[in-house]
Amino acid sequence: MAFFVAPLAVLLAMSFARDADMHALTLANYVKFFTDPFNYSILWDTLMLGVKATLLCLLFGYPVAWIANRASARWQAVLLFLIILPIMTSVVVRTFSWIVILGRQGVLNRIAMGLGLTSEPLRLLFTEPGVVIVLAQVQMPLMVLPILTVMSKLDPNLADASRVLGAGEWRTLWRVTLPLSLPGVLMYSASVTAFVTQTLIGGARLVYMPLHIYQQAIGANNWPFAAAISIIFMVAVLCVVALLNMLMRVTPIDAKP
Amino acid sequence: MPSPSFTLDWESLSLRGTFVAISAVAIVFLVAPSLIVILTSLTASQSLRFPPDGLSLRWYAALLSADQMQQAAWTSLIVAFWATLLCAVLGTAAALAISRSDRTWARFFDLMFMSPLLLPALAFGFAALVFIYRLGLRPSIPLLILGHVIVCVPFVLRTTLAALTQLDHSLLDASASLGARGWMTFRRVTLPLIGRGVVAGSFLAFMASFDNVPVSLFLADERTEVLPIHLWQQIETNLDVRTAAVSGLIVIFTLLLMLLAERFAGLTRQMR
Numbered sequence: 001m002a003f004f005v006a007p008l009a010v011l012l013a014m015s016f017a018r019d020a021d022m023h024a025l026t027l028a029n030y031v032k033f034f035t036d037p038f039n040y041s042i043l044w045d046t047l048m049l050g051v052k053a054t055l056l057c058l059l060f061g062y063p064v065a066w067i068a069n070r071a072s073a074r075w076q077a078v079l080l081f082l083i084i085l086p087i088m089t090s091v092v093v094r095t096f097s098w099i100v101i102l103g104r105q106g107v108l109n110r111i112a113m114g115l116g117l118t119s120e121p122l123r124l125l126f127t128e129p130g131v132v133i134v135l136a137q138v139q140m141p142l143m144v145l146p147i148l149t150v151m152s153k154l155d156p157n158l159a160d161a162s163r164v165l166g167a168g169e170w171r172t173l174w175r176v177t178l179p180l181s182l183p184g185v186l187m188y189s190a191s192v193t194a195f196v197t198q199t200l201i202g203g204a205r206l207v208y209m210p211l212h213i214y215q216q217a218i219g220a221n222n223w224p225f226a227a228a229i230s231i232i233f234m235v236a237v238l239c240v241v242a243l244l245n246m247l248m249r250v251t252p253i254d255a256k257p
Numbered sequence: 258m259p260s261p262s263f264t265l266d267w268e269s270l271s272l273r274g275t276f277v278a279i280s281a282v283a284i285v286f287l288v289a290p291s292l293i294v295i296l297t298s299l300t301a302s303q304s305l306r307f308p309p310d311g312l313s314l315r316w317y318a319a320l321l322s323a324d325q326m327q328q329a330a331w332t333s334l335i336v337a338f339w340a341t342l343l344c345a346v347l348g349t350a351a352a353l354a355i356s357r358s359d360r361t362w363a364r365f366f367d368l369m370f371m372s373p374l375l376l377p378a379l380a381f382g383f384a385a386l387v388f389i390y391r392l393g394l395r396p397s398i399p400l401l402i403l404g405h406v407i408v409c410v411p412f413v414l415r416t417t418l419a420a421l422t423q424l425d426h427s428l429l430d431a432s433a434s435l436g437a438r439g440w441m442t443f444r445r446v447t448l449p450l451i452g453r454g455v456v457a458g459s460f461l462a463f464m465a466s467f468d469n470v471p472v473s474l475f476l477a478d479e480r481t482e483v484l485p486i487h488l489w490q491q492i493e494t495n496l497d498v499r500t501a502a503v504s505g506l507i508v509i510f511t512l513l514l515m516l517l518a519e520r521f522a523g524l525t526r527q528m529r
Binding site: 005059067081083085088092095098101103209218223227234238 | 276279283284289290291294297305369378381385388464474488492496501511515
């Protein structure tokens with residue numbers, strides 16, 4: 001644990017330093033970040049990227065968890081296996097397969113052109129929608145598994161009671177979805193920091209925070225500034241996570257087994 | 258969850274229909290990329306096209322002479338092996354300690370150990386680099402392994418803690434009252450009961466280490482290159498079909514390991 005905390009403490013110290021040898025204290029790195037609109041547009045884009053990917057993932061992931069929860073034991077095992085398989089497979093590999101799918105000559109474009117939906121290839125690679133789609137797929141297991149856990153612990157009587165009291169299935173669903181805070185949180189932090197997916201699908205022109213840190217640290221060799229960006233990024237992610245947690249606990253229901 | 262008061266009204270039908278349809282799309286969405294990569298790697302031509310133009314194993318054969326790729330794969334396996342071993346020992350020890358401490362401390366330590374999963378891994382990788390430079394060290398394989406341990410240990414901790422909470426404490430008392438010492442009880446009673454949790458967590462840690470980019474990016478020295486970073490650079494610079502072949506191998510390797518983990522540790526149940 002000390003090996004985790006100590007580097008972060010040194011990182012924090014570095015973010016206030018003037019040079020990589022850590023002489024002199026200064027706020028210059030933070031001032032530099034917040035006075036250049038380029039920096040906070042990257043931060044904003046990154047945080048929003050996470051929100052979009054998480055929402056898309058919820059849209060697909062929730063029904064999968066719902067079906068898996070109602071499936072027979074045998075089918076549930078098969079479904080779970082299919083859900084876990086992608087997250088076990090290397091992220092680089094999964095991202096690579098999406099390049100084959102999204103590219104100009106890719107699977108999606110060929111299908112779309114074959115069906116006459118479009119006359120020329122769509123640009124999907126190196127665009128933000130492309131990154132969002134891939135992130136949603138790559139991180140979906142992180143969403144489905146915790147939802148499934150919470151669902152399977154829900155007392156069936158609660159759903160019955162909700163129905164007897166006149167709430168429709170959709171309404172019951174809505175009231176059950178909200179308290180599921182964990183999946184969104186894990187999935188969110190995984191998406192905003194998904195360096196490989198962001199760089200390979202987003203390309204060099206879509207810069208998100210992890211790439212920004214990497215470029216400053218290794219490319220520009222400006223360690224103090226990279227440290228400041230890292231700290232700002234971490235704090236921002238933690239704030240969003242805390243916010244998500246709060247929002248999702250607005251309507252708590254008792255989910256104890 | 259079949260309920261006795263279930264009625265087939267329009268609302269529940271619409272819900273079911275919508276969910277089944279979305280799930281079908283989602284499952285295709287989840288599985289298709291892995292299948293596509295394997296099929297693409299079997300192409301006989303020079304280009305990454307799907308569907309492939311003719312089938313052949315020529316790109317897999319080409320891997321036999323890809324020295325850099327093999328070297329990177331070998332490094333990754335060694336790093337992942339040691340990282341997993343350390344994770345299994347440290348994660349189990351931490352889980353035991355957490356399960357024995359009182360609630361407040363347990364929650365605190367749980368949060369501390371889980372935080373590598375919540376915080377941006379790339380920021381941690383950079384922090385680790387800054388840290389070891391401050392200590393006067395330079396990136397090396399042992400430090401790379403240590404870095405991997407820190408980001409992979411939460412997996413072992415999670416599954417082992419889950420197994421520990423299901424452990425029947427009267428068994429431990431029984432063992433103690435029969436005269437078994439602490440270590441003996443641990444080896445003969447506790448470990449066999451939580452073993453599946455430890456194995457499942459170790460499997461997850463192994464896969465996470467084998468696939469790690471953000472930490473390796475900073476902690477690997479100039480001479481050592483791990484497989485995911487090598488692949489990442491290949492994809493960014495010259496995309497060729499050999500990349501697809503390696504990817505195909507990784508998918509198959511993962512699938513086999515998963516089946517093993519499922520067989521011996523009930524992986525899918527541990528993940529929930």
